[in-house]
Amino acid sequence: MAIAYEKIPFAGTVKSPQKENEGMITGNWRTRRPILDAEKCMECQLCWISCPDSCVNLMTETSPITFNLKYCKGCGLCAEMCPVGAISLVPELDFEE
Amino acid sequence: MIKKDLFAEPGLKQITVWGRGVYENKEARDVVVSLTEAAALEGKYVQAWENYVDLPDRIYVPVRAYGKISSNPIESKYVYENEAPDIVVLTEETLVKGVDILAGIKPNATLIINSKRAPEYLFKFIKSNTENLAKIVTIDANNLSTSVITLSGAEGATDASGIGKGIGAPLAAAIVKATGIVSFNNLLDIIVNKSAARKAYDQAIIANVHDLIKTYA
Numbered sequence: 201m202a203i204a205y206e207k208i209p210f211a212g213t214v215k216s217p218q219k220e221n222e223g224m225i226t227g228n229w230r231t232r233r234p235i236l237d238a239e240k241c242m243e244c245q246l247c248w249i250s251c252p253d254s255c256v257n258l259m260t261e262t263s264p265i266t267f268n269l270k271y272c273k274g275c276g277l278c279a280e281m282c283p284v285g286a287i288s289l290v291p292e293l294d295f296e297e
Numbered sequence: 298m299i300k301k302d303l304f305a306e307p308g309l310k311q312i313t314v315w316g317r318g319v320y321e322n323k324e325a326r327d328v329v330v331s332l333t334e335a336a337a338l339e340g341k342y343v344q345a346w347e348n349y350v351d352l353p354d355r356i357y358v359p360v361r362a363y364g365k366i367s368s369n370p371i372e373s374k375y376v377y378e379n380e381a382p383d384i385v386v387l388t389e390e391t392l393v394k395g396v397d398i399l400a401g402i403k404p405n406a407t408l409i410i411n412s413k414r415a416p417e418y419l420f421k422f423i424k425s426n427t428e429n430l431a432k433i434v435t436i437d438a439n440n441l442s443t444s445v446i447t448l449s450g451a452e453g454a455t456d457a458s459g460i461g462k463g464i465g466a467p468l469a470a471a472i473v474k475a476t477g478i479v480s481f482n483n484l485l486d487i488i489v490n491k492s493a494a495r496k497a498y499d500q501a502i503i504a505n506v507h508d509l510i511k512t513y514a
Contacts, residue, residue, distance in 0.1 A: 228395030229357040231317070273357055292391045293414065293422070 219254070220271065226253065230274030232289035236265050240286035247278035247287060308368035310478060313382040314468075315398055318351070318358035321388040323447050323458065327465025327488075328386055329364030332472065334460065335483040336366040344371060348378065353451050359396050366478060384476060386468055387411060388438075393419050399426035406430050409471050411464060413437040416504035417512065427506070436471040436501045438464040441493040461488025467497030474501050 203223075243264045248256040255268040256278060267278075279287040312332060316325030326347055333343035347353070348361040363379045365371055381401045390412035392398055399408070406429050410419055416433040423430075445463035450456025461469065466488045473481050474497075481498060485491050 226358075228359060228392075229317075229355075231357060231389065231391045275356070292394060293419075296421075 220268075225270060226273045227270045230269070230272055231292055232274045232276060233269065233292050233295060234267050234272065234274070234276070234278050234287050235290050236263060236267075237286045237288070238263050240284050241265060242284055242286075244283065246281045246283065250277050250281045252277065304373070306367060306369065306372060309371065309373070310366045310384065311379040311382040311403075312364035312366070312384045312386065312472075312478075313379045314362040314364075314386040314388065315392045315396065316360050316362065316388040317392075318353050318355045318360050319448070320356065320446055321444055321464070322347075322353040322360055322451055323449070323456070324388050324444050324463050324465040324468070325360060325362040325386075326450065326456075327461050327463070328388070328468050328472070329362045331461045331465060331469045331484060331487045332479060333364045333366060334487045335479040338483045338486065339479060342367045342369065342371050344374060346377070347451070354448060359392060382406065384409070384472060384478070386472065388444075388464060388468065390414060390419065393422040397425055399423060399430060402426060402429045404429045404431075407432045407434060407472075407475050409434045409436070409468060409475065411436060411438040411468055413440065416502060417509050420504075420506065420509050430506050432475055433504045433506060433509070434471050434475040434501055435504075436467055436497050438467040438471075438493075438497065441467045441496050441500075442490050459489045461494070462490055466490040466494045470494035470497040471501035474498050475503050 241264050248258050253271050255272040257266045260266045276289050279289050312329055314325040314328045329345040333345040337343045344365040346363055351360040352358050353360045381403050383403050384407050385398055386409045388411050390410055412435050416435050442464050445458055447458050449458050469484055473484055488494055
C-alpha cells in the first residue's frame with residue numbers, strides 16, 4: 201500500500217463505513233467461483249453471515265444474493281452453509297471473465 | 298556509455314514456480330529443489346529458495362518458489378527474487394487468471410501448467426508479457442499423483458516429507474522434457490515418486506506459442 205504514513209488510520213485499520221480495501225485484493229486466490237441458483241434460494245442469509253470476507257451482497261436489484269468477486273477467495277463456506285444447496289462451486293477457468 | 302549488460306550471466310537459468318498457499322506450498326518448493334539437486338549432481342552451481350514476502354500459511358494465496366541453475370558461479374546469489382525467469386511453472390491452473398505470472402520473462406521462456414485443459418485454452422487467459430513466451434507445456438499432474446499438504450519445510454525449516462513425493466515429481470519431469478535443463482536420469486535419482494515422473498515424461502503436451510497465436514489470429 202503506497203499511502204503516506206500520516207494518512208494510515210490508527211492501528212492500520214480500515215475506516216468502518218468502507219467495504220473494500222484496495223491494499224488486499226484477494227480475488228486471485230479463488231480457484232472455484234460460487235454460483236447462486238436463485239430459484240432454490242430462500243433468502244435465509246446464512247451465506248452472508250458466514251462469509252469471512254463479507255463478499256456476499258444482499259437483496260440486489262437482480263438477485264437475492266450477489267458475490268463480490270474482486271475479494272471472494274473461493275473458500276466455499278457459503279456453499280457449505282447453504283441449507284438448500286443453492287450455491288454451487290464452479291471451477292474458475294470455466295468462465296472467460 | 299557501455300551498452301553491454303554488466304550484470305548479465307549467460308549461463309544462468311532462473312526457475313519460478315507459482316503455487317497455492319498451504320495446498321501446494323511444498324509441491325512448488327519440491328519442483329525447484331528436485332531440479333536444482335539434479336543439476337548439482339551434474340556439477341552445476343545451484344540455488345533454491347522460497348519467496349520471503351508471500352504468505353504460505355494462508356490457504357490458496359499465490360506463493361512462489363525460486364531456483365537458479367548456472368554453469369558458472371552465481372554472481373547474483375544475494376538477489377532474493379527471480380527478476381527474469383527462463384522457466385515459469387504453475388502447480389495450479391487458475392493462476393493463469395488474475396496473476397501476472399510472466400512478468401520479466403526472458404526470450405524463449407517456457408511455461409509449464411498443471412492442468413488437463415488444452416494449452417490454447419489456458420493461453421487465452423494470460424493477458425500480459427506473452428511476447429517472450431515460446432512454449433506452453435501442460436501436464437495433468439493431479440491425475441498422476443496426489444499433493445502432499447504440509448507446512449513441514451516451509452520458510453527454511455527441515456522438510457520431513459521427502460522430495461518429489463506429490464505433484465512436484467511429474468511437474469519436474471515435464472520441465473525436463475520441455476527444456477532439457479537437467480538429465481532425466483539425474484532427476485529420477487532425486488525424487489521419490491519415480492513412476493509418476495516417468496508417466497509425466499511421456500504424457501506432457503508441448504505447444505508452440507507461435508502456432509497458438511497463428512490459429513487465433
